[in-house]
Amino acid sequence: MDAKLFDSSHNIRSSVLSGISVSLSVISVFLAVFCIFYVHAYLMASLEIIFSLYAFYIHHRAKKRHYTEMDVHCFTYLLLLLFIVSNLFLPPENHGFMWTLVCPLLMYSLVGLKRGFISSLILFITQTSIVYYRTVDLAAFNTTNLMVNLASSYLVIWLISHTYEFHRHEVESTLSNLASRDALTSAHNRLALTTAFEYFQTHRDKEELSFLIVDIDFFKAVNDQYGHDIGDKVLIETSQLMMQIVGDDNLYRIGGEEFCITLFNRSLDEAHLIGERIRKLIAANPFIYDDHHIHLTLSVGICEYKEGNRIEDLLRMADHELYRAKKSGRNQVRLCPTAEQSVDDNEQKVPVTATSHL
Structure with a gap:
């Protein structure tokens, strides 16, 4: 019960969700324009516009604290899917795969320790495989150097995100226990x-x-x-x-x-x-x-x-x-x-x- 009643994670994630969703809503509009006029990737542009509208909707709900856990999961996994699709269809020369590096931070901030770890693992395997497959035959890329730098950077950010969220959760649990328990009997106060x-x-x-x-x-x-x-x-x-x-x-x-x-x-x-x-x-x-x-x-x-x-x-x-x-x-x-x-x-x-x- 302590975690449920004294859960500061909810407030943190509300703020993170509100900020990330409105930021990504604006960024997605610019990326949609980029896809239309510079890359001519109309399918990708359509997905960016749809995501932008959905992100703004999530921002509206998060700002009023009316969102559900399902809203958070849908937003997070739709964002993850968008990263994967962009790597599949956009030219590697645009370096869109660099967005992969921010994913561990987003995943842990939005869905917590366990789901953040699973999401980051899936994205790491998926994205590195896609990047390797799409750049291995391109003369413009030194695939070995690219993969080493991309993978090592991702793993470092992943490790930092996981360590931070783990200790934050531990501290939160300790403080919740101190705030909600009677020191003598360990019953709630x-x-x-x-x-x-x-x-x-x-x-x-x-x-x-x-x-x-x-x-x-x-x-x-x-x-x-x-x-x-x-x-x-x-x-x-x-x-x-x-x-x-x-x-x-x-x-x-x-x-x-x-x-x-x-x-x-x-x-x-x-x-x-x-x-x-x-x-x-x-x-x-x-x-x-x-x-x-x-x-x-x-x-x-x-x-x-x-x-x-x-x-x-x-x-x-x-x-x-x-x-x-x-x-x-x-x-x-x-x-x-x-x-x-x-x-x-x-x-x-x-x-x-x-x-x-x-």
Whole structure:
């Protein structure tokens, strides 16, 4: 989830895509004119004009951040195809094959590390083969020198592009992890919760979302009696146990001993069952540290997202149910009043295996 929510690559590629597409749109117009009046390659000129129009369209979408991954791939591979076709049909004396050298930079900038590597490899094999085939019998070219210089230049630029993108991706992953994780428990933090909710609202398509607020009962007494070192170990183990049920991506530490769980595409009755599973797991788990045997319980409050809810609304409603659980004796799961009747009516109909895929 870190990469998805804190992905600066998207912003970088938006800027790169916008700049490259408008630049290539203009350049393609000039190349089309060149093909028509100087080379008389009308087919190539037509392709340049088509690409110019498409590049301008991509620029318009990239500028407004409305483009899709498919747009990026289509633009990138169409550009790659244009380079190959130009080498096939334009006279080698025009030195159009020199455009090949910029391809690794473009590929890695637009489609990332893995696809950039594959695209660069395909283009290297294809372009060097075409250039060799088309120049080997031409007296104007020393084919050996040409191939050595073209291949070595391409490989150097390819290596630099790959190394840069690899380390950029590593640094981005590290920074994303630091920004989104709780240092003690490795659960996600409140910033990650806010970002995940914003992502959910932006990309939601009739998707359900339930919020669970989980609080360790009498945790202050654990700290007071056993010390903060033991308290920290309790928090770590508790978060690890909850991750076994809800997964790493759905657990957030939002307070000292308070956690939030997000359940996407889960009905409210499923959320209730998951809350009970977590409560029973913690209650049955022996927390043993340095001969200290600690028995813990959890209180859980659950609410469901409704259209127009803000994250503050969901946290407040779930926290209110948590307060009700505390006031009613702790070690229990409570739901928002509007949801309780529905869950009570359906609970007998929902098999316990409803959450077995988690």
